[in-house]
Amino acid sequence: MDSIVVRGNGPLSGQIPIAGAKNACLALMPATLLSDEPLTLTNAPRLSDIRTMTELLASLGAEVTALQDGKVLATSCHGEINPVADYDIVRKMRASNLVLGPLLARLGHAVVSLPGGCAIGARPMDIHVDALSALGAEIELKDGYLHAEAKGGLKGAVHELRFASVGATENFLMAASLAKGTSVLKNAAREPEIVDLAKCLRAMGAQIEGDGTSEIVIEGVDRLHGATHPVVADRIELGTYMLAPAICGGEVECLGGRIDLIESFCEKLDAAGVSVEQTHTGVKVSRKNGRIRAVDVVTEPFPGFPTDLQAQMMALLCTAEGTSVLEEKIFENRFMHAPELMRMGANIEVHGGHATVHGVEKLKGAPVMATDLRASVSLILAGLAAEGETVVSRVYHLDRGYERVEEKLKGVGAHIERVKAS
Numbered sequence: 001m002d003s004i005v006v007r008g009n010g011p012l013s014g015q016i017p018i019a020g021a022k023n024a025c026l027a028l029m030p031a032t033l034l035s036d037e038p039l040t041l042t043n044a045p046r047l048s049d050i051r052t053m054t055e056l057l058a059s060l061g062a063e064v065t066a067l068q069d070g071k072v073l074a075t076s077c078h079g080e081i082n083p084v085a086d087y088d089i090v091r092k093m094r095a096s097n098l099v100l101g102p103l104l105a106r107l108g109h110a111v112v113s114l115p116g117g118c119a120i121g122a123r124p125m126d127i128h129v130d131a132l133s134a135l136g137a138e139i140e141l142k143d144g145y146l147h148a149e150a151k152g153g154l155k156g157a158v159h160e161l162r163f164a165s166v167g168a169t170e171n172f173l174m175a176a177s178l179a180k181g182t183s184v185l186k187n188a189a190r191e192p193e194i195v196d197l198a199k200c201l202r203a204m205g206a207q208i209e210g211d212g213t214s215e216i217v218i219e220g221v222d223r224l225h226g227a228t229h230p231v232v233a234d235r236i237e238l239g240t241y242m243l244a245p246a247i248c249g250g251e252v253e254c255l256g257g258r259i260d261l262i263e264s265f266c267e268k269l270d271a272a273g274v275s276v277e278q279t280h281t282g283v284k285v286s287r288k289n290g291r292i293r294a295v296d297v298v299t300e301p302f303p304g305f306p307t308d309l310q311a312q313m314m315a316l317l318c319t320a321e322g323t324s325v326l327e328e329k330i331f332e333n334r335f336m337h338a339p340e341l342m343r344m345g346a347n348i349e350v351h352g353g354h355a356t357v358h359g360v361e362k363l364k365g366a367p368v369m370a371t372d373l374r375a376s377v378s379l380i381l382a383g384l385a386a387e388g389e390t391v392v393s394r395v396y397h398l399d400r401g402y403e404r405v406e407e408k409l410k411g412v413g414a415h416i417e418r419v420k421a422s
């Protein structure tokens with residue numbers, strides 16, 4: 001397994017290009033199952049999760065061809081469709097569950113393996129099941145698989161999610177786009193990735209209004225056609241790289257970044273003593289004079305502070321002046337980076353869903369282990385702030401969500417190398 005070696009850094013300077021959003025692209029790719037015409041996605045990120053979704057869609061009978069070095073995905077699904085999403089692929093990635101809604105809508109039935117729990121929490125599927133059942137599907141769990149059937153096709157319905165789940169909103173949107181009649185989804189998730197999916201579905205001929213708000217109205221249509229859609233910028237990759245100059249000092253511009261995608265995060269950076277500016281080409285970040293100040297953070301659904309930036313924010317706050325409290329409200333087990341950061345000299349106490357971070361003057365490099373995607377990158381950021389060398393092992397998690405991380409950070413002057421497994 002590869003590892004990443006980081007050495008404590010001085011100020012950074014330069015530009016980092018921000019890729020298309022992993023979490024948008026993983027929802028857009030299954031939309032190809034909704035039409036027999038080609039769907040082309042531009043600005044796609046080059047990540048192992050995208051390759052896993054490609055593998056899953058191929059197993060269902062769709063074709064996904066990576067063009068222009070993987071930045072463009074030409075997808076199509078005009079032949080016979082296999083309704084079974086097998087455990088061997090689904091278990092690799094939670095987002096595999098996003099084929100359930102499209103398969104049901106196109107075929108009227110689907111058999112999709114449960115993704116299983118993952119390191120950050122149990123992540124059940126009950127909200128997805130309730131949402132698709134509201135559209136008339138009968139769904140039963142047998143031998144670890146969800147067996148779903150909509151006799152006579154899906155029918156539009158009014159449904160309220162018990163929690164604004166991102167994935168359940170995406171499955172409902174795709175399924176309701178081909179259902180008969182009107183659907184209204186209340187307490188819908190409002191994340192930018194939902195808005196991006198709705199934009200793409202509209203380009204394919206779907207009738208959707210209200211995406212980006214808590215109530216989405218979908219008028220079902222008989223068929224969807226092909227389209228070309230650019231994947232929205234990755235707000236989590238953006239936030240991650242914005243933290244690099246916040247930690248090391250200097251000034252970095254994240255090209256293609258949009259502040260409006262992460263306003264709550266930018267407010268916390270401002271309070272911590274980091275300047276953030278939207279430019280014509282991206283987002284410019286520099287550290288104001290003096291030490292980073294402690295801030296409290298609560299993770300919440302959009303537009304709140306994103307859970308996917310909590311670990312990286314903790315890395316910044318480890319060396320802040322004062323005590324910060326981070327409350328994780330989305331996933332029950334998302335502080336696994338804390339003990340690893342403590343190996344580097346951080347002073348953190350975790351009690352249930354709260355982590356109290358007492359800022360220390362300096363972190364010290366150490367061997368640490370990546371436990372999940374965002375935890376991995378938080379250890380790299382902490383390594384940039386530490387004295388000496390940090391070796392982050394198990395970085396395959398990182399490759400799920402960050403393309404060319406070493407190259408991008410090296411480009412602004414960071415001391416970082418990948419050591420390939422022999």
Ligand SMILES: CC(=O)N[C@H]1[C@@H](OP(=O)(O)OP(=O)(O)OC[C@H]2O[C@@H](n3ccc(=O)[nH]c3=O)[C@H](O)[C@@H]2O)O[C@H](CO)[C@@H](O)[C@@H]1O
Pocket residue numbers: 022023024026094095121122123124125126127128129163164165166167168193301307308330331332
């Ligand atoms: C591929 C993708 O887009 N992943 C993102 C998506 O995950 P994902 O779509 O899985 O996240 P959800 O919004 O569904 O999950 C939020 C919370 O709801 C719970 N839940 C969810 C569904 C369900 O049926 N039952 C249930 O209890 C989950 O366990 C979790 O505690 O949104 C999360 C929250 O912003 C992000 O952290 C993930 O990076």
Ligand SMILES: C=C(OP(=O)(O)O)C(=O)O
Pocket residue numbers: 023093094095308373374401
């Ligand atoms: C939790 C994440 O992804 P996934 O939902 O694919 O596990 C993430 O992107 O931080």
